[in-house]
Amino acid sequence: xxxxHQWPATLVQPVGSPLSLECTVEGTSNPNLYWYRQAxxxxxxxxxxxxxxxxxxxxxxxxxxxxxxxxxxxxxxxKKLLLSDSGFYLCAWRRTGSEQYFGPGTRLTVT
Amino acid sequence: xxxxxQPNSMESNEEEPVHLPCNHSTISGTDYIHWYRQxxxxxxxxxxxxxxxxVNNRMASLAIAEDRKSSTLILHRATLRxxxxxxxxxxxVYNNNDMRFGAGTRLTVKP
Numbered sequence: 001x002x003x004x005h006q007w008p009a010t011l012v013q014p015v016g017s018p019l020s021l022e023c024t025v026e027g028t029s030n031p032n033l034y035w036y037r038q039a040x041x042x043x044x045x046x047x048x049x050x051x052x053x054x055x056x057x058x059x060x061x062x063x064x065x066x067x068x069x070x071x072x073x074x075x076x077x078x079k080k081l082l083l084s085d086s087g088f089y090l091c092a093w094r095r096t097g098s099e100q101y102f103g104p105g106t107r108l109t110v111t
Numbered sequence: 112x113x114x115x116x117q118p119n120s121m122e123s124n125e126e127e128p129v130h131l132p133c134n135h136s137t138i139s140g141t142d143y144i145h146w147y148r149q150x151x152x153x154x155x156x157x158x159x160x161x162x163x164x165x166v167n168n169r170m171a172s173l174a175i176a177e178d179r180k181s182s183t184l185i186l187h188r189a190t191l192r193x194x195x196x197x198x199x200x201x202x203x204v205y206n207n208n209d210m211r212f213g214a215g216t217r218l219t220v221k222p
Contacts, residue, residue, distance in 0.1 A: 032207050044155070044212035051207050059208070090154045097204045099145065102154030 002027035006091050006103035014111055019064075019078040021106050023091030026072065031093040033074040034100070035066055038088040050074060051096075086110045115199045120217045123189045131184040131216055133199030138179050141204045146173065146184045147212070148195040155198065155212065158184065194220045 003026045013019060025031050035047040046059045048066035056066050063082060067075045074091055086109050094100040116134040123129040135144065145160040159166055159173045161182075166173040172185040186193055198215040 034208075034210070036212075043214050046208070046211060049208045057208065092154070092210075094210070096207050097143070097202075099157040099160055100147075100155075100210050101157060105152075105154045107152075 004103040010107045012109045021076040023074040025093045034092040036090040081110045117216045122219045129186040129189045134181045136180045142201040144182050145200045147198045150195045189220045
């Protein structure tokens with residue numbers, strides 16, 4: 001069966017510090033991968049998606065970036081965090097036309 | 112992207128059935144109807160999806176109107192653990208990036 005991992009589970013970072021969140025998927029190959037962000041009490045915002053290694057599409061211009069160095073690894077990064085980057089970050093995978101599965105999430109607090 | 116409309120909130124009593132409605136009047140022929148739910152502090156969880164016919168699985172049933180302009184997620188016997196935000200989403204068969212989560216319906220289950 002397929003599983004999706006995210007780490008860390010929680011993170012507290014000062015404004016201006018860098019960020020790296022990692023997501024890995026097991027039990028499937030060539031998945032579509034997604035990063036979402038959910039601000040407190042709000043809906044999910046799609047940030048990035050990838051249909052293959054090195055292929056990244058950005059949905060919202062911001063100070064975040066994403067990379068996919070391996071087939072089942074998806075990384076979300078920032079060089080300098082802003083207060084507005086606080087939120088619940090979710091990684092997800094799916095096959096085209098199929099249902100989507102989410103990881104456990106990383107709760108980021110920027111202070 | 113085709114849009115869905117859901118009530119902001121609903122209440123149910125424990126052990127009773129719950130019918131969660133979703134309107135999607137601009138649905139196209141290749142749009143699947145997906146339902147997800149998000150429990151507090153967790154990522155969304157896949158519930159069920161369908162195209163034209165009603166669908167059943169261990170979690171719920173999906174009833175799709177004959178004209179496909181609306182659907183209803185049915186929880187046959189609500190439990191306290193079913194309290195969550197329920198999202199109705201349209202996703203086109205060959206599209207990779209159209210899984211967009213709106214506000215959803217917040218379901219409260221009373222003991």
